[in-house]
Amino acid sequence: MSHLLFVETTGLGVQAIEYAKKAGHTVTYLHCPQYEFTAPPELRDRARELADHTAAFADPADDEGVLAALRDSGADAGTVDAALSTLSYCAQAAANLAEAIGARGTPADAVAAARDKGRCRAVLEEHAIPSLDFEVVTTLAQALVAADRIGYPVIVKPVLGIGKAVTSITRSPTELEAHFALADAARADLEQGMASQLDERFIVEALAHGDLYSVEVAADGETCVPLVCVGRKVGLDNPVLELGCTVPSGLPADQERELGDYAVRVCRALGLDLGVFHVEVMHTEAGFRLIEVNPRLTGGALPDSINAVADRDIFALLVDLHLGTGEPLRPLRLEAAASHTFLAAAENCTAPADLSPDWFDAFLPGLHSGWARVTAGQSLPRMTVNFDSFGMVRAVSSDLAIADAVCAETRHAVGEALGIPLMTENPSKMFTPQPAGDPAVAPPS
Ligand SMILES: Nc1ncnc2c1ncn2[C@@H]1O[C@H](COP(=O)(O)OP(=O)(O)OP(=O)(O)O)[C@@H](O)[C@H]1O
Ligand SMILES: [Mg+2]
Structure with missing residues (x-):
């Protein structure tokens, strides 16, 4: 042992x-x-x-x-x-x-290269892997020059950022100035553990237009394979905020293969040769473009959505792979489709004073699983970072469109029950054909 x-x-x-x-x-x-x-x-x-x-x-x-x-x-x-x-x-x-x-x-150098969003893009350039235009800056003056060269809109993110901290899409020099003016206050609002990871550097990046996906890539020291490709739900009003996932990705098989191969190339270039890695990729008109690599297994609710439908337990795979005791690596086989959606307030608000302690139980029968941590009179902050969600709903079905629709319907019903506006995902995809849904469970408009 x-x-x-x-x-x-x-x-x-x-x-x-x-x-x-x-x-x-x-x-x-x-x-x-x-x-x-x-x-x-x-x-x-x-x-x-x-x-x-x-x-x-x-x-x-x-x-x-x-x-x-x-x-x-x-x-x-x-x-x-x-x-x-x-x-x-x-x-x-x-x-x-x-x-x-x-x-x-996982090799420490590879983790460092992946975590540093600027270094990561430089490695991609060295390996001629399609990437997005970027510059690393420390001052507003540098950011303005970079954005001017790259062309607006740009996204500005802390080079070592995690969880959407201090991240803005800016469409003009004025908005870029606002980002820098508010950055210190935004940093001060963060949990100590989030703020302490950041340094003074920001990356200014071309804003990719498209549909967001992620790939869990597994490497055992010899082989490197895309375990599973996942569709990401992003906010309708703020596409930076992620509101859930679908497994499988919903991409046609040939595009999913291309996405998996791209993610593997990225991990290989970075030297991520042992572990399970979370690679976020935008599907743009020009092809797949890296958003970022997290040099560890996906967080959030996704591991349980994968485990709800895959033929192998992703945590068992992670352990076996680290110990060199696992079965040969191969993509996971999916036996059904899973979809999960986070519950998060779209504005600062307060839960009803007369909310019963078991209010959420009524939603569980229609779901595979879910949770909500809201009590009567609790204040619910507007979602700005990943940790601001107060619950999650998950549906599993043989049909991805049905699982998605159940999540959307439930999110809508939870918002009604609490009497508060919830963050809504953008239901449309730009470059991915939409699967036909069952009209009986179409998401509320
Ligand atoms: N260049 C880009 N073009 C378009 N959208 C982007 C770009 N960079 C980031 N985004 C959007 O912003 C989100 C946050 O960016 P990123 O993943 O780099 O930050 P993060 O703070 O590490 O997030 P997390 O830790 O939650 O994954 C992405 O999920 C994506 O939706
Ligand atoms: Mg990310």
């Missing part, structure tokens, strides 16, 4: 720890209190309960501190076979620690 080290986890990622324990492995779990906001406390408690060794570290950027936590946990560093993180914020710490103790892990 082997010894696996988790440097933090997402809420759903606790399933990887569960699988590792069931398979008889030793698990060490290092926990970082800065990231408690990313999952309900009971899930991290569960991770600590399951782990054989556990300890806390304060700052994922402090390699010595993370190594000290490993010592504090009582685990013997020499017996660790592999180290990983399912949480974006700690992917670099896990890769660095794996290298420091001689365990298997």
Whole structure:
């Protein structure tokens, strides 16, 4: 049996720890209190309960501190076979620690190249992989020059950004000025764990017009394959905000193959040769164009949507691949279609004062799964970053259009029940043929 080290986890990622324990492995779990906001406390408690060794570290950027936590946990560093993180914020710490103790892990340089949105695009250019025009800047003056050269509209994102923090689409120099004027305040509003990852650099990028997809790419040190291609739901009013996913992607087979091959090329160019990676790609008129690579398995609700319909458990695959014990890699086979939609307020508002504690239960019978954390009188902030959603609904069907329509209908009904405006996804695709839906379950207009 082997010894696996988790440097933090997402809420759903606790399933990887569960699988590792069931398979008889030793698990060490290092926990970082800065990231408690990313999952309900009971899930991290569960991770600590399951782990054989556990300890806390304060700052994922402090390699010595993370190594000290490993010592504090009582685990013997020499017996660790592999180290990983399912949480974006700690992917670099896990890769660095794996290298420091001689365990298997994603190469630290590759993680650094993927995380840095400017370096990542430079690598793509070096490998002649189609990408978007960009410049890395630190001041408004530089940003104005870059945007002028690239041509408006541009998107401005922190080079090390995660979760849509301090990100704006700007259509004019005035809007670009507004982004920089508000950036400090936006940064101050972030959770400490989000803000601490950022530095002073922004990337100014050509805004790609098209349909958003993602690919989970798996690499076991030898082969690198697209495990699954996924369609992404984006906001109708603000396309930067992601509101859910569909599995499968909804793309015709030939385009899905092209998307998978593109994502694999991107991971290979970056040197991401061990792990499961989340590659976000825009389908534009000119072809597929990278948005970004997260050098870890997808977060959010997507792992459970994949597991609802795939023939292999993605967390089991992640663990086996790190330990070098898995079956040969191949794309997942999907037995049905899954769709999930996040529930999030479109404006700052308050839940009804007379909301019953079990109000959400009425929605569950029509769904595969879902949750909502809203109590009577609770204030619900307008969605600005990923963590602002207060719930999720998931539908599974043999027909993707039906699963999608069930999510849209349920989201609409939840908004009515709470009496608040919810973020609405853009139902149309620009460059992807739409599957024909069942008119009986067409989404509300
Ligand atoms: N160049 C671009 N053209 C068009 N849309 C873009 C571009 N870059 C980003 N976006 C949109 O903005 C969203 C956020 O960008 P990106 O994924 O780079 O940031 P992030 O903060 O790392 O997000 P997350 O961590 O949630 O994935 C993307 O999902 C996409 O919808
Ligand atoms: Mg992203």
